[in-house]
Amino acid sequence: MPRKNAAKNTMLYNLRQQAKQGRGNSKREAKASHGGVSPYIHSQATYESYAQQAARYGDWLADHHPRTTADNAAQYVQEYIDSMKAQKMSAWTQQLARAAIGKALGVAPTSLAQTEKRHADKIMRGRVETEHAAAASEKYADDMSICECIGIRHNKEGKQVTPDNCNWSNGHIDSINLIGKGGRPRTAVVLPGKGRDLLEARCQTAKTGSTPLLGSMTGCNVHGARAKYAAGCYAKALSEGRGNGQMYSPKGKGLQKSYDKGALDYVNAQLGHGAGRYDVAVYNYLSYGGV
Numbered sequence: 001m002p003r004k005n006a007a008k009n010t011m012l013y014n015l016r017q018q019a020k021q022g023r024g025n026s027k028r029e030a031k032a033s034h035g036g037v038s039p040y041i042h043s044q045a046t047y048e049s050y051a052q053q054a055a056r057y058g059d060w061l062a063d064h065h066p067r068t069t070a071d072n073a074a075q076y077v078q079e080y081i082d083s084m085k086a087q088k089m090s091a092w093t094q095q096l097a098r099a100a101i102g103k104a105l106g107v108a109p110t111s112l113a114q115t116e117k118r119h120a121d122k123i124m125r126g127r128v129e130t131e132h133a134a135a136a137s138e139k140y141a142d143d144m145s146i147c148e149c150i151g152i153r154h155n156k157e158g159k160q161v162t163p164d165n166c167n168w169s170n171g172h173i174d175s176i177n178l179i180g181k182g183g184r185p186r187t188a189v190v191l192p193g194k195g196r197d198l199l200e201a202r203c204q205t206a207k208t209g210s211t212p213l214l215g216s217m218t219g220c221n222v223h224g225a226r227a228k229y230a231a232g233c234y235a236k237a238l239s240e241g242r243g244n245g246q247m248y249s250p251k252g253k254g255l256q257k258s259y260d261k262g263a264l265d266y267v268n269a270q271l272g273h274g275a276g277r278y279d280v281a282v283y284n285y286l287s288y289g290g291v
Helices: 006-022 027-032 044-064 073-086 093-105 130-139 141-150 194-206 222-239 259-271 278-286
Strands: 166-169 174-180 186-191
Touching: 006 044, 006 093, 006 130, 044 093, 141 174, 141 194, 141 222, 166 259, 174 194, 222 259, 222 278, 259 278
Parallel strands: none
Antiparallel strands: 166 174, 174 186
C-alpha cells in the first residue's frame, strides 16, 4: 500500500532531478531539442517556487485523497484548483500551482485543470499596495526612489547595488551592472531624478566599493517600483527615437492600448528580459506603471 505522502515525495524528487539536469544547460537549446518545452528547470528561483507549490498539493492530497501516488495524482488537480478558487486565491496563484504540478508530474499543465484567467484590470500586484506594503515602502522611501531609477528585482539584485557596480559618465551614474535571473548579466540604464541623486550620494559616502547601498526593503512593493522604472524606460526610448513604428497590441488581457515594439525591446533589455517578450513588458510592468 502506498505511503500517505507518496505523491508528494515523488513530485519533489522529480523537481530536484529536473533542476539538477537544467543547471548549466541552455534553456533555449533545451526547448529547441524538445519540441519547444524544456523538460528541465533552469532557475533556482523557479525550482524553489515549484517545489513549494508541489509540496502544498502533496499535503492537500494526503488530507483529501490519502494513498494517492504520482501515477494517479493528475486526476485530482482540478479539484485542488477549485479549492483555491473557493479560497479566493488569485488567477496568477492558480496558474503557478498548475504549472508546478504539471512539471512535477511530467504532464502539460493546461491538460490538468482549468484556472481562472488573469486580467490586467484585476491584478493587484504592484498597482494597488496592501496597507503593510505601503507602510514598508514609506519606511524605505529613499530606497524605493532608487529602485524606481534602476529597476532591480528584489533580494539578489538589490544586494548587487554597490559603488563598484555603478558606472559614471559626465559626473553622474548612467548605468549599473547586474546579474539577473538565470545568471544573465545586464547593464541597465539609470534614470535621472531623485533616485539617481540619492544613489550618487550613497556611493560617495560608502566605506568600500562593495558596500551594499540599499536596505532590506522587507515587505516593500519593489515590483511597483520596477514598473515605474519600465514606464520611464519606455518614455526614454520614444524620446530618443528608439521606436520602430511597429506596434504591439495586447489581446484578451483587458488592455486597449498599442505599444511600439522598438521601445518595448529597449524596456525588455533594461529589465533583463529576452527580446520579443512584448507581453511580459506590457502586461507585467507598463500597464502598472501608468503607460
